[in-house]
Amino acid sequence: MVTDEGLSGWLSNKVSTRLNSFRDVDQASETMSMIKKARVSVRARSESSMIADGCQWRKYGQKMAKGNPCPRAYYRCTMSTGCPVRKQVQRCAEDRSVLITTYEGQHNHPLPPTAKAMASTTSAAASMLLSGSMPSADGLINPTILESATLPCSQNMATLSASAPFPTITLDLTQTATNNNNNNNNYNPNSLRDLPNNQSQQLSLLTPLLAQKFMSAPNMFGHVLNGDQSKIISGLQGSIDTTTGSSFADTINAATAAITADPNFTSALVAAISSIIGNSTHHHQSSNNNDA
């Protein structure tokens, strides 16, 4: 089991080690750029200006975006000086009751228990981001495979954006939400508790299902993992497991750090995830009883 702090610490160390191993400065910059560009986007119905995610943010800018009458707000994490994590908040042009929050970067500090709020949601995102973030030797995985193969309880909840300039996962919490007036307080330490019942149930169903699929496929890679690769999988498993209490931000950290792994490894993982998703469609019933 990978602990919250342990996972976070290992990821930071892994990224640093990898960067230090580069002799070519350009290659290091390219990796930093890759880390920065990995994004997780969350769509949720909310009348407030921000969804509660357990972190503290300071607004540093606002712009009108083309094609959307609503302004886009820019925030940076203020839980630690120099924390590189940013987020963008914007209302959906088609449905202004929908708030789109996009996270970018990795936290450089320990996270409070309050940041656990959205761990369930983004753990799925981390897995999918990893699977589609890099060209595979067998060809790029078709995002529609992921979308069409999503599980009954998660249908339309998680999509992989192929057209976005950055590898981006969009989690849509608006599909069945009909009554949402409780998750509107900024910095609410109990935001997961305050999610409407139907959303909470979807989240708790989705996460164990994915966790089981990953952990029940011991030969998913088709080749022997090296130490670092095993750690990546351990980290992702830990982030998927709701009982570890891994945080929302840690999950994003895991996803962004994992895509810096070598292409061959990522290629194998893409194939494995594709295979798992393909097989999973025949075993809905057994998986559906994993709700915590």
Place this chain on the structure above:
DNA sequence: CGTATTTGACCTGCGC
């Protein structure tokens, strides 16, 4: 008075 927000200016990347 210290801190957070607002907002116009500035920077950067990209397409033409």
Place this chain on the structure above:
DNA sequence: GCGCAGGTCAAATACG
């Protein structure tokens, strides 16, 4: 090279 759009900076302003 130029213009556009997205993103960031920082001075001014608001707020507790």
